[in-house]
Amino acid sequence: MADDSLWxxxxxxxxxxxxxxxxxxxxASDPKLVIRLCRRHRxxxxxxxxxxxxxxxxxxxxxxRNADGSHAQFCANGTRCAALAAVRLLDVPSKLVVITDWxxxxxxVDGENVTLRLPTPGPAEQTALEAIGRKWNGIVIEVGVPHxxxxxxxxxxxxxxxxxxxxxxxxxxxPGGANVSFVSRGxxxxxxxxxxxxxxxxxxxxxxxxxxxxxxxxxxxxxxxxARVRPASGDVLTVEDLGTGxxxxxxxxxxxxxxxxxVGNLKLETRN
Numbered sequence: 001m002a003d004d005s006l007w008x009x010x011x012x013x014x015x016x017x018x019x020x021x022x023x024x025x026x027x028a029s030d031p032k033l034v035i036r037l038c039r040r041h042r043x044x045x046x047x048x049x050x051x052x053x054x055x056x057x058x059x060x061x062x063x064x065r066n067a068d069g070s071h072a073q074f075c076a077n078g079t080r081c082a083a084l085a086a087v088r089l090l091d092v093p094s095k096l097v098v099i100t101d102w103x104x105x106x107x108x109v110d111g112e113n114v115t116l117r118l119p120t121p122g123p124a125e126q127t128a129l130e131a132i133g134r135k136w137n138g139i140v141i142e143v144g145v146p147h148x149x150x151x152x153x154x155x156x157x158x159x160x161x162x163x164x165x166x167x168x169x170x171x172x173x174x175p176g177g178a179n180v181s182f183v184s185r186g187x188x189x190x191x192x193x194x195x196x197x198x199x200x201x202x203x204x205x206x207x208x209x210x211x212x213x214x215x216x217x218x219x220x221x222x223x224x225x226x227a228r229v230r231p232a233s234g235d236v237l238t239v240e241d242l243g244t245g246x247x248x249x250x251x252x253x254x255x256x257x258x259x260x261x262x263v264g265n266l267k268l269e270t271r272n
Contacts, residue, residue: 006259008044009085011077011114011252013205013233017049018085024051024063031069038067044258047200048075050082052089058096059104060086066199074102074144076208076248080114083107084252102144115249116208117242118143121216129173131166132159138167139217143209145198146178149217155184155192164196164203181210183217190228190236191218206231212248215239 004021017037019027026033028051038046051063062082064075079098086092087109094109098116106117122142129136129148138150148167152158164180167173181195193214195207215227219241226240237250 005089005257007085007089007257008046008255009050009081009252010255011081011206011208012231012235012237012250014075014077014081014207015046015255016078016081017044017046017258018081018089019049019051020053020085020089024053027051027065028063031065034065035067035069047197047204048072048078050078050085052082052085054086054090054092055099058093059099060090060092060096061099064100066197068199068201070199071101072145072199074100074209076116076118076143076212077206077250077252078208079105079107079116080208080248080250081252083109083114083116084112084254088254100144112251112253113249114252115247118212118246118248120245121213124217124220127172129167129170131170132163136163136167140173140178141213141216143212143216145209146173146176147210147213148173148178148180149210149213150180150182151217152182152184155182155194158182158184158194160194160196161203164194165201168196168198168201179207179210181207181214183214185218186230190230191215192230194232203232205233206235206237208237208248208250211237211250212239212246215248216241216246 006023007018027049053061098105108115124141160182169177195210211229218227240247
């Protein structure tokens with residue numbers, strides 16, 4: 001068991017600082033510390049933080065904060081990383097439950113692959129929004145947090161970079177806005193996706209809940225029970241219709257243990 005430790009992890013390119021022991025309490029309660037540590041180039045750098053505590057033998061509590069210090073109810077890639085961390089660092093069995101602020105999420109760790117069993121998302125609603133001088137037809141769906149999913153011919157050739165930041169805070173999406181994803185189906189049937197994330201306020205290499213949203217829409221469109229989704233990281237994750245909820249399977253791994261020397265000045269050394 002690794003007490004009082006801080007780790008850098010990534011799940012399909014989504015990277016997180018994971019704290020256990022006293023670090024868990026600090027990350028959960030101190031948004032200014034989160035902002036400082038997550039800042040790239042002047043901090044350690046991460047898309048968010050995971051504060052992890054064991055509640056029972058096979059149940060762990062996850063508190064999640066975005067890189068800007070804000071709280072979020074759910075982060076799917078973060079939950080997958082939390083499940084792996086619980087098994088490797090906290091001696092939790094490989095079949096476990098991660099308690100998030102959205103729901104209690106059953107998880108299965110198999111090497112570096114982690115599968116989550118998620119509740120059924122909220123209803124998908126069609127919408128049309130104006131941004132950067134044109135109309136965008138999309139689908140709003142909630143997977144723990146709200147998502148706007150827009151289907152385009154080719155995510156690589158789309159106006160994502162310009163349009164996504166404008167759509168993210170569109171008034172029609174409510175005061176908190178939404179994560180914005182552009183998706184397109186490739187010739188092999190894999191769904192390509194690019195996501196602009198709330199709380200990071202930029203494009204990330206992947207967003208797990210966005211991939212679930214895209215997968216749910218893809219399965220409904222094609223009347224199939226599973227979808228393969230490829231985020232900007234290049235990893236391919238699987239979204240499955242389990243009948244009662246949806247599964248998300250993909251990779252997670254440790255990058256390094258972070259050993260703070262002077263956290264206030266961010267003088268740090270890492271150990272692989």
